[in-house]
Amino acid sequence: MESNSDRPTVMVTNDDGIDAPGLQALVRALVSSDQFQVFVSAPEREQSAVSHSSTVLTVMHAKPVEIDGAIAFAVSGTPADCTSLGISKALFTSVPDLVISGINKGSNCGYHIIYSGTVAGAREAFLHNIPAVSLSYDWYGRGGRRSADDYELAAEACLPIISGILAEIRKNTYPRNSFLNINVPADVVNHKGYRLTKPGNSMNKLGWKQVTSQAQGEEMISAMVLAPRPSSILESGAVGDTKNKNFMFIRKLLEFQVEDGGTDYSSLLEGYISVSPLAAMSPAEEDSHSYFALWLPLLNQCFSSSTI
Structure with a gap:
């Protein structure tokens, strides 16, 4: 299954299913660029909003699928399963340099990150110290009805950041303490470029x-x-x-x-490609932490007094 090429290897997964137009457009863009070896390990059917659920104590199937220029398998599990299997060397003979999950039909901003199978596909790679990106396209956003061609444009808009990440990985300068959640605005033709953001509460x-x-x-x-x-x-x-x-x-x-400005979703509405670094578990807001820093010692005092 492995090529002798020196090109970096990218593995693609998603949560919309292996036949979804977003994944197909992304794979075509990666293959057409002639910069990467492309693996695909994606769910055989729709797996939206399954979050980071994983298959346990059940046999999982992987079926070869024809996708031009890529080595591809349709997997009977969740997005996290697909990533786990794809990076394990049980399915492919090498570990990918980068895992990309998407392109999802619809944005994944704010609290939707918790539910998203797309984000989980990238997070699973991150948990195993493999650089990862989740990609989503604001299909339902402003600007009228979308077409399948818009996925092609969204994929093309993301190629520079994908190439940039792989260049940093090759130089051993890419940070391994986060993964990226990227959202492309509905009017992708007129996007305003990349903007570093943080998740809001949309x-x-x-x-x-x-x-x-x-x-x-x-x-x-x-x-x-x-x-x-x-x-x-x-x-x-x-x-x-x-x-x-x-x-x-x-x-x-x-x-x-919808939250106030300055976050991932608000930036998306402004026409920017939102780029949010994520960790496996996000810390609580500072004011919440400060509250419990004062409250917990008081609770300990009450507990100690009641046991005397």
């Missing part, structure tokens, strides 16, 4: 909606995908008689929470 507030049938649920999910940021809260009454009934529910978007 997120979709979700609730539950009772449905009467599988078909109704699927129809409502389709509508939610087409209009992912409603402005009004959807009201739904609680279930009635619970005897001998099987209730069905779907997730419903209640509102979209």
Whole structure:
């Protein structure tokens, strides 16, 4: 499976599935640049919002897939599984120099980072000391409906930073204490360049909606995908008689929470390619830490007094 080329090796994964247009566009851009060896280890089906879940005590399958210019496998696991398998030397005969997870359909900013399978695909590599990047495209953002060609533009916009990272890796100057979460704005043609950002607290507030049938649920999910940021809260009454009934529910978007300026999502709305360094676990805000620094000793005193 391994080439004798001196070109750096990039492994691609995602959470939208191996056939997703974002991953396919990214692989085409990497292959067409003729700068990299390209491996692909990606989920065989949709795995959005699975976060960092991993397969345990279950046999996982990897099936070869034809993708021009790349060595590719569709894996029956999660994005974290795909990365773990891909960097293990059990699937490929060499460890990649860089893992790229994406390009995701939709941004991954703010609190969405917690839920994101795309970010988890990169985080898994980081946990094993392999440089990694998660890439997302603000498909649902401002500027009208997107097309598959926009993924090609998003991939091209990210090639300079990918090449720059690999150049630093080759020089042994690339930091290993973080990985990068990159989000490309909706109007990628007119993007304003890269901006270093930090995660904010933007997120979709979700609730539950009772449905009467599988078909109704699927129809409502389709509508939610087409209009992912409603402005009004959807009201739904609680279930009635619970005897001998099987209730069905779907997730419903209640509102979209947006933070103040200066963060990843606000920069994305301004037209910048947001670049946020992430760690495996983010520390608490300073004011929260200060509060507990005062509160915990008091609790210890109370505990000591109650045991005398």
